[in-house]
Structure formats: structure tokens, C-alpha cells
Amino acid sequence: MTATTPPTTPPTAPPTTGHDARVGGRDPRRRVRRVGFVVAGLVVVAAIVWFGLGLLRPHPYSGTVMQAPTAAPSMEGLVRSDGTPVDLADYRGDLLLVYFGYTSCPDVCPTTLAQVAAARRQLGDDAEDVRLLLVSIDPARDELDRLGDYVRSFDPTFEGATGEPEAVERVASQYGVFFAEGEAIEGGGYTMDHTSTLMGIDGDGHLRIVWPALLDVDRLVADLRELS
Numbered sequence: 001m002t003a004t005t006p007p008t009t010p011p012t013a014p015p016t017t018g019h020d021a022r023v024g025g026r027d028p029r030r031r032v033r034r035v036g037f038v039v040a041g042l043v044v045v046a047a048i049v050w051f052g053l054g055l056l057r058p059h060p061y062s063g064t065v066m067q068a069p070t071a072a073p074s075m076e077g078l079v080r081s082d083g084t085p086v087d088l089a090d091y092r093g094d095l096l097l098v099y100f101g102y103t104s105c106p107d108v109c110p111t112t113l114a115q116v117a118a119a120r121r122q123l124g125d126d127a128e129d130v131r132l133l134l135v136s137i138d139p140a141r142d143e144l145d146r147l148g149d150y151v152r153s154f155d156p157t158f159e160g161a162t163g164e165p166e167a168v169e170r171v172a173s174q175y176g177v178f179f180a181e182g183e184a185i186e187g188g189g190y191t192m193d194h195t196s197t198l199m200g201i202d203g204d205g206h207l208r209i210v211w212p213a214l215l216d217v218d219r220l221v222a223d224l225r226e227l228s
Contacts, residue, residue, distance in 0.1 A: 059226045062219035063200070063211035072098075072207040073174035077167030078135065081148030081160040086133070088205055095130050095228040096201040100177045100194060102138035103150040108196045108213050109134075110154075115215045116198070117155040122221045127157075129203075129228045136162035137172060137179040137194055175199065175207075200227060 075086040088096070097116060101109035113134065120127040134151050136142035139162045142150075147160035162168060172179060179194035196213040200223075208227060211220065 059222070061209060061223050061226070062216060063198075063209045063223065065209050066207060069202070069206035069208050071205055072201040073171065075135070075161070075171050078161045078163040078171060079144065080133075081144045081151070083144065086161045088201065091131060091201065092205060093129070093203045095203060095224065097130065097132040098135065098175070098199045098201060099132065099197075100135045100137050100172055100175070100179065101196070102136050102192050102194075103142050103146060104138065104189065105192070112196065112198060112213065112215065113151065113154040113158065115217050115220065117158070118217045119215075119220045119224060120155060120157075122217070123224060126225060126228060130224055132158045134158065134160045135168070135171065136160060137168055137177075138192055139163060139165055139168055202227060 072088055075088060078086040080086055099109070099112055099116075101112070103109075113132070116132055120130055123130060132151070132155070134147070136147055142160075142162055144160075144162070147162060151158035151160040163171075177195040177197070179192055182191035182193040184190050198211040198213075198215065199207060200209040200211070202208045209223070211223075
């Protein structure tokens with residue numbers, strides 16, 4: 001009697017699951033999600049760094065900034081158009097813009113005042129802390145009433161000041177401003193040659209910045225926001 005060997009059943013491979021059938025036994029969707037999280041994190045970090053660098057980057061002023069600001073020279077001897085003496089202490093806490101000019105100026109003086117007035121309008125509510133004082137270098141013609149009417153025609157908050165010629169010369173020289181009687185004009189009168197820079201005195205009474213003539217209003221607005 002011959003022994004018969006029972007038929008053998010070939011081993012059955014374990015069933016493959018949906019998970020195991022994927023590449024490397026890992027779900028590629030998880031991999032995509034992880035990459036997405038990493039990219040999002042990098043974007044957030046980059047935004048924080050960019051914002052931080054913006055805060056640290058110094059403001060690009062359009063004028064010359066004093067590296068070691070000193071107390072603005074006194075204007076003792078000058079009188080405002082309302083008859084009161086000029087005392088820089090009255091402007092503490094505000095940004096005071098100072099310009100040396102005269103009411104008969106045909107070009108640069110009215111242009112500068114108009115530009116400052118336009119900048120104050122752009123500042124909106126922030127303009128309350130920005131003031132302007134026009135120091136007349138032509139006291140012989142710029143009586144106080146005339147001076148006051150002139151500056152207020154550009155902005156009702158503007159002030160004018162002048163004084164005896166000796167006082168005006170002293171104050172102007174302390175601020176580095178040159179002026180002299182210029183050419184006679186047809187029909188009578190004369191022009192005045194003068195330094196046409198605009199100066200800024202900060203709320204602590206320090207001379208902080210000097211702007212050149214022919215201001216760029218938008219850049220001036222940015223400077224005023226930074227200083228006030």
C-alpha cells in the first residue's frame with residue numbers, strides 16, 4: 001500500500017492593505033501636509049524677520065540730520081506778530097519749523113511756506129504738533145501786522161517774528177543764515193539775498209534737521225511724522 005502525501009497548499013501572501021501598498025509603506029498625503037507646515041512656518045519666520053528689519057532700518061530723511069543735536073539758539077530780541085517776545089520754551093513738546101525770509105520775496109519764500117502748509121494738510125490730526133515760525137530778515141518793510149497777515153494767508157497756525165536789525169542779524173548768524181539787501185527792482189524797492197533753508201527744532205528744543213530749498217512735500221510729510 002502506497003502512502004499518499006496530502007497535497008500541500010502553497011503559502012498565501014498576507015493581504016496588502018491600502019497603507020502598505022503606498023510608496024515605502026508611508027502615506028504621501030502626510031508627507032505633503034508636513035511639507036506644507038514647514039513652508040508655512042518659513043513664510044511666517046521670513047515675515048517676522050522682514051518686519052523686524054523694517055523697524056530697525058533708519059528713516060531716510062530728506063534733509064540733513066544733526067548727528068549730535070544741540071539746544072537751538074535763543075531768539076531773544078525777536079517779537080512775534082502778535083507783539084509777544086519769541087521764547088522757544090513756548091514751543092516745547094511741538095516740532096517747530098523755522099524759516100528766515102521776508103514778505104516781499106518773489107519766489108522761494110512763498111513756495112516754501114506753501115509746501116509746509118500742504119504738508120500740514122496731509123498730516124491731518126498729527127499737524128497739531130507741527131508749527132512754523134517765519135523770521136523776517138526785512139524788518140524795515142515787514143511791520144508786525146503785515147507779517148502776521150502774510151504768514152496766516154498760507155496757514156492760520158503760522159506765526160511771524162522780527163525785531164531790530166541788530167537782533168535779526170544776531171539770531172540769523174547763530175542759525176547759520178546769511179542775508180543781505182539785494183538788487184533794486186523796477187518801480188522801487190529791493191530784493192533780499194538770503195539762505196533759504198528750513199530748520200526743524202524738536203519737542204525738546206534741539207535743532208534736529210535742516211531741509212534744503214524746494215521741498216518734496218511727500219518726503220517732508222514722512223520726515224515730520226518721524227520727528228513729531
